[in-house]
Amino acid sequence: MKGGRILLGHGSGGTLGHELVRDLFLRHFQDPALARLEDASDISLADEAGRLEGQVVLTTDSYVVKPRFFPGGDIGRLAVCGTVNDLAMRGARPLYLTAGFILEEGLPLADLERAVRSMAEAAREAGVRIVAGDTKVVEHGGADGLFINTAGVGLVPPGVHIHGAGARPGDAILVSGAVGDHGLTIMTHREGLAFESTLESDCAPLNGLVEALLAAVGPALHTLRDPTRGGLATTLCEIAEQSGVGMVVDELSIPIHDAVRAASELLGLDPLYVANEGKLVAIVAGPYAEAALAAMRAHPLGREAALIGRVVSEHAGTVALRTLLGTHRILDMLAGEQLPRIC
């Protein structure tokens, strides 16, 4: 397939499409359910006795990130990690993914193959199977190269109840590491700025980190969310609103890499509103904050985890940030568009 490009015929349902499926998708994804080429693929959720233990969850996300390849990841890795993380944020074990490709006529086959290989690698890393897929081709100019949709099915173990409305006054607010890396990497890479070499996307599957958290604090883990579009600030606002609680966050305690801080200042962006793709916010019952923090720091993806604030009963629905200067300001949701095509 070297040197080739996507033709309209690759989306026709005929022989060219069959070749693409066999020589590219099946070869990299290596899954028996996918290889059967049925209209819908069998998936197993029950145990051998036919009992379904736990709660099945379902999610979807489309990925349109530009550029397609960037330091720390690419659109393929993102398409697996993003959907795996949406499942993990409910405490679920990610099990099965679907993959829908929208390709622009003329897309280099090498680009598609690179993204597909990344998907396969990320899926192995997360322990999830890609079992169903679809490819559409639009004429040149009808799409920007390559869009990927993934949907995911996961299983929440019995006894785990993690949701956006779970935060309670007295809970601790933790973040699993430094914020802003993904968004600033995309933005500086796109702008061709010189300091981009020190920035790298944090794109990673977080299900292992969530398992470590659950093992450490169990039902004390009330809410999880990955601060993607809209960043940490918007995510905290969403949780405060869904849970009907207030939050007080200490700006000084939020980990931010120096390169992100520098790039943010140069571009006039607030890193609290910039997307992350390998970080989570955990709301944990107060007495379990230290145990949760220790569990995260012991995991490769949580080494820079930090306690950044507390859930309070006052000013429900509102997040107050204690600034570096000791004053308080209200964190609102992202209002307009800060960074398009970030994920």
Add this chain to the structure above:
Amino acid sequence: MKGGRILLGHGSGGTLGHELVRDLFLRHFQDPALARLEDASDISLADEAGRLEGQVVLTTDSYVVKPRFFPGGDIGRLAVCGTVNDLAMRGARPLYLTAGFILEEGLPLADLERAVRSMAEAAREAGVRIVAGDTKVVEHGGADGLFINTAGVGLVPPGVHIHGAGARPGDAILVSGAVGDHGLTIMTHREGLAFESTLESDCAPLNGLVEALLAAVGPALHTLRDPTRGGLATTLCEIAEQSGVGMVVDELSIPIHDAVRAASELLGLDPLYVANEGKLVAIVAGPYAEAALAAMRAHPLGREAALIGRVVSEHAGTVALRTLLGTHRILDMLAGEQLPRIC
């Protein structure tokens, strides 16, 4: 939302995006699981005793049809029916859908609302719930208006085993109605041809028809497939290949509407290779052919059902068409691209 257009900010994860979700998606889809706005939505598959009876199946498809609105349907109706039908072709009851939207900056909100309303109506018609969603916005020129991905989860009842490798020599080949309507409707509508008024897409959810077939002939139903891209001919070739059998099909017995025949001749297309979106091919044990035919004809979506051929043990992997002239020709899979952006 009247008169408005999609802005980049609608995809930012901030307040504009939240408004779009609340005022458009939640309003039309009306689903409690969706309304909870979790990263992943709870779905129920087991009975109240926690037993999972049957086989869970998973599928996905993206929809890029152009024009977005056409006689007999639109991209929204197609996005629900297409994925519901992929589930139904395994004999599954369609239960849950996800919906991923990729929107071009500048898309009229009225167009989006019309498509979303169609999705909601088609979902009610099929008895399926839309429980998870995602919206991305790409800048003007980065996509052609509106693309929709849906993924679907269904449950195959115990004892039902329908798959592409199920056809056996002696089986009857049935089609549920006239072929070519959808593809020719799209093509003539796109070309602005005068006779388009008599053509209408057959876009419809086929799960009810499949239930009727299962009730009538049960395990005698070996294979189901909806002849979408590549049309009836490509679908038959796929089944012949997957099942390792030959097929003999009688051209005269294949139902084709006069308007489709006329449009095909004018455009130089073969209706056997044109996409359908509300038809199925059923491969049924020979002795049950009449019962299957009667069950289909008693259903509103199967009134024009016909027996079109037989599965044979000779020429495995090959479909022979007995032509109007009495000669035989080999039906191959669609080779290049006949009709782009058909679904």
